[in-house]
Amino acid sequence: MRTLPIxxxxxxxxxxxxxxxxxxxxxxxxxxxxxGGEKKTSSSTACPADKLTQxxxxxxxxxxxxxGTVSVTLTNGSGADCTLKGFPTVELNAxxxxxxxxxxxxxxxxxxxxxxxxxxxxxxxxxxGPAGDTEKGAAATTVKCELPGADxxxxxxxxxxxxxxxxxxxxxxxxxxxxxxxx
Numbered sequence: 001m002r003t004l005p006i007x008x009x010x011x012x013x014x015x016x017x018x019x020x021x022x023x024x025x026x027x028x029x030x031x032x033x034x035x036g037g038e039k040k041t042s043s044s045t046a047c048p049a050d051k052l053t054q055x056x057x058x059x060x061x062x063x064x065x066x067x068g069t070v071s072v073t074l075t076n077g078s079g080a081d082c083t084l085k086g087f088p089t090v091e092l093n094a095x096x097x098x099x100x101x102x103x104x105x106x107x108x109x110x111x112x113x114x115x116x117x118x119x120x121x122x123x124x125x126x127x128x129g130p131a132g133d134t135e136k137g138a139a140a141t142t143v144k145c146e147l148p149g150a151d152x153x154x155x156x157x158x159x160x161x162x163x164x165x166x167x168x169x170x171x172x173x174x175x176x177x178x179x180x181x182x183x
Contacts, residue, residue: 047114049152051078060160061128064137068128068160072145073121073181076114084120084178085111086148092140092163092171099138099163099171109177121181126173129162137162138171147178 052074061068076082086109090101101124114120129137140158147154164172 045082046149047074047076047082047084047120047147048078049147049150049154051076051082052147052154053077054154054156056156058160061126064128064130064162064164066128068126070124070126070143070160071121072123072154072156073119074114074154075119076116079116081113081115083111083113083149084147085109087175087177088122088148089146090122090124090175091144092138092158092173093142093144094139095141097138098144099140099165099169101171101173101175104174104176107177110179112178112180119180119182120178122178123176124173125176126160126171127164128160129164129172131162133162135168136165138165 055073055075056070057073058070059068087103087107092099092101104125112120124143131137139162143156143158145154146152166172
C-alpha cells in the first residue's frame with residue numbers, strides 16, 4: 001500500500017518538472033504556444049530619435065505636494081522595425097541648471113520591437129513643488145530625453161509647474177521604462 005502513494009507522488013513530480021522545463025502552459029489555453037519570430041535573426045536596430053514622432057499628454061499636479069504624470073508616446077516613423085529596451089534618460093532643464101530624473105525602482109524593462117507606425121512610450125511621475133522657492137522646487141522649462149542605444153535626443157517644453165526637490169540635485173520625480181502603448 002505504501003508504494004502506490006510514493007509512485008503517484010513521483011509521477012506528479014516528474015510531470016511538474018517536465019511541464020516546467022518545456023515552458024508550461026501559462027495562458028490556460030491548453031495548447032502549445034508557437035511564435036514565428038523566435039528562430040529568425042532580427043534585423044531591427046535601436047529606434048532612432050529623429051525618426052520618432054512624440055505626443056505629450058499630462059495629468060498636471062494642481063498644487064504643491066500633489067502628484068502629476070506626463071506621458072510621452074513615441075510613434076515609429078523610420079520605415080523599418082526598431083527596438084527599444086530600458087529606461088529613457090530624462091533630464092529636466094532650466095537654463096544652465098539640470099536635474100536627472102531617476103528610473104522607477106520597481107519597474108522591469110522589456111525589449112520591444114516597434115514596427116512602422118506602432119507606438120511605445122514612457123511616463124514621468126512628479127510631485128509639484130512650491131512656486132518661486134528655488135531650494136524646494138525645480139522651475140524646469142524643458143525636458144530632454146535620450147533613448148537607450150539610440151543616437152539623438154527628444155525634447156519638449158515643461159509647462160506643468162515646479163517639480164519638488166528631494167535635494168539640490170535630485171527632483172521628486174521618476175520615469176517608467178519604455179513600454180508598448182496603444183492597442
